[in-house]
Amino acid sequence: MLLNFFDGLLRYHFLQNALLTAVVIGIVAGMIGCFIILRSLSLMGDAISHAVLPGVALSFILGLHFFVGAVVFGLLASVIITFIKENSTLKGDTAIGITFSSFLALGVILIGLANSSTDLFHILFGNILAVQDSDKWMTLFISALVLLAVIIFFKELLISSFDPIFAQSIGLNVTFYHYLLMILLTLVAVTAMQSVGTILIVAMLITPAATAYLYANSLKVMLLLAGAVGALSSVLGLFLGYTFNIAAGSSIVLTAASIFLLSFLLSPKQNWIKK
Template identity: 75%
Template sequence: MIANFIEGLQEFHFLQNALVTSVVIGAVSGMIGCFIILRGMSLMGDAISHAVLPGVALSYILGINFFIGALVFGFLASFIIEFIKGNSVIKGDTAIGITFSSFLALGVILIGVANSSTDLFHILFGNVLAVQDIDKYITIGMAVFVAVMIVLFFKELLITSFDPLMAQAMGMNVVAYHYLLMFLLTLVSVTAMQSVGTILIVAMLVTPAATAFLYAKSLKTMVLLSSIIGAFSSFLGLFIGYSFNIAVGSSIVITSAVLFLISFFISPKQNFIRK
C-alpha cells in the first residue's frame, strides 16, 4: 500500500500537486487556528468558510478565478458580522448565525443558477486531487504570506488574544488586529476549500490547534505544534484517501480528529489516564 502511494507520487503529477497543496494547507490552517480557538472564535471560522460559497459560485458564473469571489465574500461576511455586533444589542453568536446562514443560502441559489453541480460540489466537499499547478502556487503564496504576517505581528496577536483590555491600555489598536486576523482567516479558508471543502474547513482550523493546546505550554510552541499536526494529518489523510479510494477531504478531517482523540487520553495536561 505504501509502495503504491510512493509509486503514484513518482508517476502522477496530480498526486504530487495534491500532496504539496494539502500539506501546506494543513500547516497554515494549524497556525491560524491557534489564535481562533484562543479567542473563542471557532464559530467565526465556520461562518467565514460557509460565507465564501456565493463568491465561489459567482466567480464560476462570471468565468473568473474562484479565489477572487471567495475572498470578496469572506471579507464582506466578516465586516457585516462586526458591524452588527458593534452597532446593535445583538450578540456576536447571533450575528454570526444570521450572516453565515444567509450567505450559505445565497450560495445555494447561485449554485442553481450556475447549473454546474460537479465543480461546485468539489468546492463544498473538497477535491485536492484535482488541484492544478496555478492553484498550488497560489496556495503556497497565500500560506507564505499568512505565515509571515503571523511572525511579524505575533506579539500583538498574542496580547490582543489573551487580554484585549490590557492591549488597549498599552495603546494597541485592538480592532485593527482583529480585522487582520479575520483577513488571514479568510485567506486560509479560501485556500482550504481545495482540500476539505467549505463544509469541513472549520475542522482543519480547530482540531489541530486543539490537539496542540493539549501539549503546549506557550503560544509559540502551540503554533509550531499545531502546524506540524495539521501538515501530518493532511499527509496521512491523503495517503488513506488515495489508497482506499475514499474522499480525501473527509479522510484528512477524520485523521485529525483521531489524533485529537488519542491526545485527549494521553496528554499530560489532561492527565486522563491517571484520573
C-alpha cells in the same frame, strides 16, 4: 499499501501536487486556528468558510477566478458579523448564525443559477487530487503571505488575543488586529477549500490547534505543534484517501480528529487514562 503510495508519488504529478498542497494548507490552517480558538472565534471560522460560497458561485457566473469572489465575500461576512455584534445588544453567536445561514443560502441559489452541480460538490467537499499547478502555486503564495503576517505581527496578535483590554491600554489598535486576523482567516479558508471543501474547513482550522493546546504552555509552541499536527493529518489522510479510494478531504479531517482524540486521552493536561 505504503509502497503503492510512494510509487504513486514518484509517478503521478497530480499526487505530488495534492501532497504539497495538503501539507501547506494543514500547516497554515493549524497555525491560524490557534489564534481563532484563543479568541473563542471558532464559530467565526465556520461562518467565513461557508460565507465564501456565494463568492465562488458569482466568480463562476462572471468568469472570474474563484479566489476573487471568495475573498470578497469572506471579508464582507466578517465585517457584517463584527458590525452587528458591536452595534446591537445581540451576542456574537447570534450575528454569526444570521450571517452564516444567509450567505450559505445565497451561495446555493447562485450555484443553481450557474448550473454547476459538479462544481458545487467539489466546493462543499473538496477535491485535493484535482489540484492544478496554478492552484498549487497560488496556495503556496497565499500561505507564505499568511505565515509572514503572523511572524511580523506575532507580538501584537499575542497580546490582543490573550488580553485585549491591556492591549488597548498600551495603545494597540485592537480593531485593526481583529480585522487582520479575519483577513488571514479568509485567505486560509479560500485556499483550504480545494483540499477539504467549505463544509470541512473549520475542522482543519480548529482540530489541529485544539490538539496543540492540550500540550503547549506557550503560543509559539502551540503554533509549531498545530502546524505539525495539520501537516501530519494531511499526509496520513491523503494516504488513506488514495490507497482506499475514498474522499481524501474527509480522510484528512477524520485523521486530525483521531489525533485529537488520542491527545485528549493521553496529553498531560487531560490524562484521562491516569484519572
